[in-house]
Amino acid sequence: MTVPLLSLQGLTKAYPGVVANDTVSFDIGEGEVHALLGENGAGKSTLVKMIYGLVKPDSGQMLLRGQPFAPAEPRQARADGIAMVFQHFSLFDALNVAENIALGMENPPEMRDLAARIREVSETYGLPLDPFRTVGDLSAGERQRVEIIRCLLQDPKLLIMDEPTSVLTPQEVDILFETLQKLRSEGTSILYISHKLEEIRTLCDHATILRLGKNVGECTPSETSARDMAEMMVGSTLQTPQRASREFGDVAMDISGLSVPAPSAFGTALKNVHLTVRKGEILGIGGVAGNGQDELLGVLSGETLTEADAVKLHGQPIGKLGPTARRHLGVLAAPEERLGHAAAPDMSLTENAMLTGSVREGLEKNGFLDWGKTKEFAERIIKAFDVRTPGPGNAARSLSGGNLQKFVIGREVLQDPDVLVVNQPTWGVDAAAAASIRQSLLDLAAKGAAVICISQDLDELMEISDSFAALNEGRLSAPREAMGLTVDEIGLMMGGAHGMEVAHV
Amino acid sequence: MDLSAINPVLLIASLMVAATPLLLAAIGELVVEKSGVLNLGVEGMMITGAIAGFATAVESGSPLLGFIAAAFAGAALSILFAILTQFAQANQVASGLSLTLFGLGLSALMGQSYVGIKPPQMGDIHIPVLSDLPVVGPIIFGHDIILYFGIALTAAVWWVLKYSRIGLVLRAVGENHDAAHALGYKVIRIRIAAIMFGGACAGLGGAYISLIRVPQWTEGMTAGIGWIALALVVFASWKPWRALLGAYLFGGVTVVQLNLQAAGVAIPVEYLAMSPYLITIIVLVILSADKSSAPASLGRNFHASR
Numbered sequence: 001m002t003v004p005l006l007s008l009q010g011l012t013k014a015y016p017g018v019v020a021n022d023t024v025s026f027d028i029g030e031g032e033v034h035a036l037l038g039e040n041g042a043g044k045s046t047l048v049k050m051i052y053g054l055v056k057p058d059s060g061q062m063l064l065r066g067q068p069f070a071p072a073e074p075r076q077a078r079a080d081g082i083a084m085v086f087q088h089f090s091l092f093d094a095l096n097v098a099e100n101i102a103l104g105m106e107n108p109p110e111m112r113d114l115a116a117r118i119r120e121v122s123e124t125y126g127l128p129l130d131p132f133r134t135v136g137d138l139s140a141g142e143r144q145r146v147e148i149i150r151c152l153l154q155d156p157k158l159l160i161m162d163e164p165t166s167v168l169t170p171q172e173v174d175i176l177f178e179t180l181q182k183l184r185s186e187g188t189s190i191l192y193i194s195h196k197l198e199e200i201r202t203l204c205d206h207a208t209i210l211r212l213g214k215n216v217g218e219c220t221p222s223e224t225s226a227r228d229m230a231e232m233m234v235g236s237t238l239q240t241p242q243r244a245s246r247e248f249g250d251v252a253m254d255i256s257g258l259s260v261p262a263p264s265a266f267g268t269a270l271k272n273v274h275l276t277v278r279k280g281e282i283l284g285i286g287g288v289a290g291n292g293q294d295e296l297l298g299v300l301s302g303e304t305l306t307e308a309d310a311v312k313l314h315g316q317p318i319g320k321l322g323p324t325a326r327r328h329l330g331v332l333a334a335p336e337e338r339l340g341h342a343a344a345p346d347m348s349l350t351e352n353a354m355l356t357g358s359v360r361e362g363l364e365k366n367g368f369l370d371w372g373k374t375k376e377f378a379e380r381i382i383k384a385f386d387v388r389t390p391g392p393g394n395a396a397r398s399l400s401g402g403n404l405q406k407f408v409i410g411r412e413v414l415q416d417p418d419v420l421v422v423n424q425p426t427w428g429v430d431a432a433a434a435a436s437i438r439q440s441l442l443d444l445a446a447k448g449a450a451v452i453c454i455s456q457d458l459d460e461l462m463e464i465s466d467s468f469a470a471l472n473e474g475r476l477s478a479p480r481e482a483m484g485l486t487v488d489e490i491g492l493m494m495g496g497a498h499g500m501e502v503a504h505v
Numbered sequence: 506m507d508l509s510a511i512n513p514v515l516l517i518a519s520l521m522v523a524a525t526p527l528l529l530a531a532i533g534e535l536v537v538e539k540s541g542v543l544n545l546g547v548e549g550m551m552i553t554g555a556i557a558g559f560a561t562a563v564e565s566g567s568p569l570l571g572f573i574a575a576a577f578a579g580a581a582l583s584i585l586f587a588i589l590t591q592f593a594q595a596n597q598v599a600s601g602l603s604l605t606l607f608g609l610g611l612s613a614l615m616g617q618s619y620v621g622i623k624p625p626q627m628g629d630i631h632i633p634v635l636s637d638l639p640v641v642g643p644i645i646f647g648h649d650i651i652l653y654f655g656i657a658l659t660a661a662v663w664w665v666l667k668y669s670r671i672g673l674v675l676r677a678v679g680e681n682h683d684a685a686h687a688l689g690y691k692v693i694r695i696r697i698a699a700i701m702f703g704g705a706c707a708g709l710g711g712a713y714i715s716l717i718r719v720p721q722w723t724e725g726m727t728a729g730i731g732w733i734a735l736a737l738v739v740f741a742s743w744k745p746w747r748a749l750l751g752a753y754l755f756g757g758v759t760v761v762q763l764n765l766q767a768a769g770v771a772i773p774v775e776y777l778a779m780s781p782y783l784i785t786i787i788v789l790v791i792l793s794a795d796k797s798s799a800p801a802s803l804g805r806n807f808h809a810s811r
Binding site for chain 1: 670673674676677680681683684685687688689690798800801
C-alpha cells in the first residue's frame with residue numbers, strides 16, 4: 001500500500017473530567033473521501049481541531065505523507081495544505097466576500113486580483129459568488145460557498161468538512177457533492193463529518209466511527225446499511241420512532257394572511273403566511289435557515305405580537321397575547337437557540353424549569369416560588385428524557401448541546417400542551433437522542449395535541465410530519481400531505497437551488 | 506450686543522484648535538472599538554496625558570517632548586485596562602469607568618505643584634507666502650503641528666482600516682473574535698495593541714488641551730471631552746471622517762457660543778454652554794440613521810478555550 005496522505009497514530013486529548021479522544025488511529029489516503037462518524041460528544045470536533053492545529057494532542061502523533069506533522073497553529077496547518085470548512089461558519093458578517101476570503105489566506109493578493117480569482121474559481125466549481133457582497137446578506141448556502149472557496153483558493157491536499165449539509169436544500173446538497181466528487185478526481189482528500197448517514201453512503205469511500213472518544217470501528221459506507229452504521233455509533237440497537245395512525249380533530253391553531261416586517265437588518269419579513277394545524281396533527285415546516293423560521297416561531301409563541309385576528313387558537317384571536325398568556329391557553333414553544341433563547345445558560349436546570357413551567361405546572365403561588373415542586377418537575381424531565389447530568393442543580397451551560405436539547409424539549413412536552421411549536425428540535429443531537437425526541441413529539445400528537453415542527457432536517461420532517469410546508473424568503477408554501485412527497489418536490493417547495501449550478505469542468 | 510466683534514476667519518481658525526483634542530481622543534477610541542473593545546476610560550487617559558504632557562513640557566522646556574510624554578502616559582494607563590480586561594477577563598464597562606476615576610485622581614495628585622504655571626509655547630508653523638495669505642493663511646496654514654497631525658492621523662486610520670491587511674484583521678477581530686481565532690489570528694495581542702494606540706491618542710488629546718488650547722493646568726480640565734469622544738465614535742458610525750466632522754462641529758459650536766457670550770447675546774449662559782453637546786449629538790444622531798452597525802464583538806471578552 002502506498003503512504004497515506006495523513007496518518008493519525010494513537011492521538012489522545014483529555015480535558016478536565018473527560019477524555020475527548022482516546023488513542024485514536026486511522027489513515028486518510030490520497031484522493032479519498034473519508035467519513036468521520038459519531039454521536040455528539042464522541043470527540044469528532046476535537047480530533048479535527050488537532051489536525052487543524054487549534055488543539056494540541058496530549059500524546060500520539062500525526063504523519064503527513066510519512067513526515068511527522070504537528071501544527072502549532074492553523075496557519076501552519078494551512079501552509080501544509082490542510083483546509084477546513086467549519087460547522088458554525090467562521091465568517092464575518094459585516095465584511096464582504098473578498099475580505100472574508102482574504103482573512104483565511106496567508107498572502108492574499110491585491111483585492112482586485114483576488115476578486116477576479118474568486119469569480120474564476122467559483123464559476124469553475126459551479127458555486128457563483130459576487131466577491132463584493134456583504135456576507136451578512138447572504139443565505140446559508142451562499143455563506144458555505146464562501147467558506148469552500150476560501151479553502152479551494154489554497155489548493156488544499158486535505159479538505160475537512162464539519163457537517164456541511166445541515167443548512168442546504170437538497171438541490172444545493174447535490175451540487176455540493178458534485179463539487180466534492182470533482183475535487184476527489186483531482187486528487188484532493190476530504191475528511192467528511194456528518195450525522196446524515198445516507199449522505200455518507202453516497203459520498204464517502206471509507207468511514208471511521210468514534211464512540212466516547214475511541215475508534216470503535218471502520219466500514220465501507222457503500223456496503224453498510226445506514227442502520228448498521230447508526231448502531232455502531234450508538235453502540236446499541238436503535239429505536240425508530242413509531243407512528244400510529246391518528247384521527248385529526250378540529251382546527252387547533254390558525255394563522256391567516258399574516259405579514260410581519262423584519263425585526264432586524266439581517267432578519268426576514270414574513271409575507272402573507274397562512275397555516276392551520278389540527279388536533280393530533282404534526283405540521284412540518286421545512287426550509288433553509290434564515291428564511292423566516294425564527295420570525296415564525298416568534299409569532300406563534302407570542303414573542304412577536306400581531307393583529308389579534310391573525311393568530312387564532314380554537315377560533316379565539318390570540319395575536320395580541322404575549323408568551324405567558326399563551327402558555328395559560330396551552331400554546332408552548334421551544335425555540336432553536338438553546339443557550340440564550342430556550343434556556344438561560346448560567347441558571348440551573350431547576351431554575352430553567354421554573355422559567356417556562358411556572359404557569360402550567362403551578363410552580364408559583366401568590367408571587368412566591370415553589371422550589372420543591374420545581375425541582376421535582378426538573379427531575380421528572382431529566383428522568384423522562386434521559387438527560388445526562390449529575391442533577392437538576394447544574395447550570396444549563398454545563399450540559400452538552402444534545403442533552404440540553406432533550407431537557408428543553410422535554411420541559412415543554414411534559415407540560416401537556418394543546419399546541420406545541422418547536423424549531424430545530426434535534427439540531428446537533430445524536431441519532432439515539434433524536435429518535436427519542438421525535439418519538440415524544442409523535443406521542444404528544446397521538447394524545448391529541450397539535451404540533452408545529454420547524455426544521456431544516458428533511459429526513460426528520462418526513463419521519464414525523466403529517467403535512468409539510470416550506471418557508472422561502474418569509475413566504476410559506478401551501479401545505480401538502482407529507483406521505484409520498486419526493487425529495488425533488490420538497491426542494492422545489494423550498495425554493496430550488498438558489499442559483500447554484502453543476503460544476504462546469 | 507455686538508456681533509460685529511466676531512471675526513469669521515479667527516472663528517474658523519480657533520474652531521479647529523477647539524476640535525483637535527476631541528478628534529484625537531475619538532480617533533483613538535474608534536480604533537479600540539473597531540477591535541471589539543469598549544474602553545470607557547478615555548476621560549481618565551486624557552487627563553493623565555494632560556498633566557503628564559504639561560509637567561514634562563514645563564520641566565524640559567519642550568512642548569514636543571511634552572506631547573510625546575503624554576502619549577506614553579495615556580498608553581501606560583491603557584495597559585492597566587488591557588491587563589484587566591484581556592488577561593483577567595474583567596468586565597470592560599466597569600474597568601473603563603474605574604480607569605476614568607483613577608485617571609482623574611492620579612492627575613490631580615501629579616498636578617498639585619503645577620497649578621498656575623504657564624507652559625512653554627508651541628509655535629505655530631509659518632510657511633512664507635502661504636501663511637500670509639488673507640483668510641486662507643490663518644485658517645489652513647497657520648496652526649501648530651499637532652493639529653495637522655490629528656488630521657493626518659484621521660486620514661491614516663481611515664486608509665489603514667479600509668485598505669490594509671492590518672486594518673482588515675483588526676476589523677475581523679472586532680467583528681467575530683471566535684472566527685478570527687479559528688483562522689489563527691492573535692485576538693488578545695491585536696486588541697492590546699489597539700487599546701494602547703487608543704491610550705496614546707487620548708493622552709495626546711489631553712496634552713493638547715493643557716499645552717495649546719488653554720494653556721495651563723487645572724484639575725479636571727478635560728471637562729467631559731473624553732465622554733464626548735466616546736459618544737462621537739458611536740454616532741459617527743465608527744467612520745473616521747465622520748468623527749472628524751463631528752469633532753469640528755463640536756469645536757465650532759463651542760467657539761461660536763463663547764463668542765456669543767462675549768458679545769452679550771440675550772440667551773442665558775447655561776443654554777449657550779450646553780449647546781455644543783446638544784447640537785453635536787443631534788446632528789450625529791441624524792447622520793447615524795443609516796444604522797451602520799457596531800463591531801459585533803464590541804464589549805465582549807474573548808477567551809480562547811471555547
